[in-house]
Amino acid sequence: MHDIRAIRENPAAFDQALGRRSLPSMSSQVLALDEARRAKILAAETAQAEQNKASKEVGAAKGRGDEAEFERLRALVAEKKAEIARLNDEAKADDAALRDLLMTIPNLPAADVPEGADEAGNVEIRRWGTPRSFDFPPVEHYQLTAVAAAADRGLDFEAAAKLSGARFMVLKGATARLHRALAQLMLDTHVDTHGLTETWTPVLVRPEMMYGTGQLPKFGEDSYETTNGWWLVPTAEVTLTNLVNDETVAEATLPRRHVAYTQCFRSEAGSAGRDTAGMLRQHQFEKVEMVSIVKAGDSPAEHERMTACAEAILQKLELPYRTIVLCTGDMGFGAIKTHDLEVWLPGQNTFREISSVSNCGDFQARRMNARFKPADGGKPEFLHTLNGSGLAVGRTLIAVLENGQQADGSVTLPAALHPYLGGKTTLTAEGTLA
Structure with a gap:
């Protein structure tokens, strides 16, 4: 399987190596999945931070008798919990799709391998x-x-x-x-x-x-x-x-x-x-x-x-x-x-x-x-x-x-x-x- 970091750092070299095997460029397809996966992971982490903050504020609102704020924060915690679960599931699906794609791409030829179609x-x-x-x-x-x-x-x-x-x-x-x-x-x-x-x-x-x-x-x-x-x-x-x-x-x-x-x-x-x-x-x-x-x-x-x-x-x-x-x-x-x-x-x-x-x-x-x-x-x-x-x-x-x-x-x-x-x-x- 391929190193996703190497593809991120030099997609042109990856595509060029595939081209030596007479295969089409694939870096854009790989990186699109990778970027979608990483974006959802980041969004889940952001939502987790917001949930944690709201969870800490729930008790304070309850203590000072602010029932409206208490209910708002409690609903926000539930909303963020559901959002985190959804984002994590989507990130796992993107991760699986990325892995499946990388599993089907052949290895890259060494620099000293002669080029040829067959x-x-x-x-x-x-x-x-x-x-x-x-x-x-x-x-x-x-x-x-x-x-x-x-x-x-x-x-x-x-x-x-x-x-x-x-x-x-x-x-x-x-x-x-x-x-x-x-x-x-x-x-x-x-x-x-x-x-x-x-x-x-x-x-x-x-x-x-x-x-x-x-x-x-x-x-x-x-x-x-x-x-x-x-x-x-x-x-x-x-x-x-x-x-x-x-x-x-x-x-x-x-x-x-x-x-x-x-x-x-x-x-x-x-x-x-x-x-x-x-x-x-x-x-x-x-x-x-x-x-x-x-x-x-x-x-x-x-x-x-x-x-x-x-x-x-x-x-x-x-x-x-x-x-x-x-x-x-x-x-x-x-x-x-x-x-x-x-x-x-x-x-x-x-x-x-x-x-x-x-x-x-x-x-x-x-x-x-x-x-x-x-x-x-x-x-x-x-x-x-x-x-x-x-x-x-x-x-x-x-x-x-x-x-x-x-x-x-x-x-x-x-x-x-x-x-x-x-x-x-x-x-x-x-x-x-x-």
Whole structure:
């Protein structure tokens, strides 16, 4: 959420930043609500002072036997009491309207984010690895013999459709084990090498947690709500970030770096018709999520560190990728800056997103009322929060299958996975490990 004081002090800068996102100016609408709210608060305070004064004079009028003045003052007290209640109610309504409006306005991009209307404006920062040259036409993951043939195939789309419908997946046998091994490699690397704290969190949360990280109110249709009001998390960003919801933590406890491996649930309401083949875009999937909670001045460097953590997993798996910075028109709702990692998929002959690492500044912290107490005893300040995939496990499985595919339908597996697979190095055309 935005700092209303900053908007009051420099509305032109606020509108200019929104303009970089190709959004209309909103400062006048915000400030009109803010001014109406403040005017009613001031009027209520003035009426309260008048009520207090009249209340003190009532007794004096009664004591000197001035019945007319007594009745006038008593009526004035009742009138002011009703006026104060009305003004307070109106101020609360304006405050709620202002908060609701601010909740729907996206974060402002950092100054160094490139401008652009859509993904065409994204800027590549670097590449790692060289896409493999094939002596046969590479296919997509769902076309591989190892996962598309035999009765007990590794990726069973038909069983998933029978159980749940479109955009679900059943993994079997060696492919299921490979999926699990990828998650284990990610967790071990982030904990043992990168120093993140492994954290296990619920996948059902209260609505205020979804508000805290920005999934609500604007993107409710993209998530699933249960009949009793809980929400299924679209990512562990929701739970890990909200660990500091409504808290003031000591500066000495920062930075806080978490990693969690969870099921994630997304309705994909805005992606009808996109990536329907295979398991690239699913309603239920697994992801290893990183979240950092830091002081304001530390978030840019932390953003670079988290990006490097995600990149390290791709390098371990020997998967070619590129790192891009999203332009203003392609950034997510809560980010001030985002790096996307795109892995090479030879079956599609293109790079596809496998991780998104975002610095949210104090945007989420303001929504959550999450602060830290400076060690020097200064006034509490809002925290900065960051999140990133480290990585999306299903998409990583796709990349491993496609990049390691052989002409006979087998898949050569990255060396980093061998210890997690009992020393096995290959997913055979029959769907077993060898």
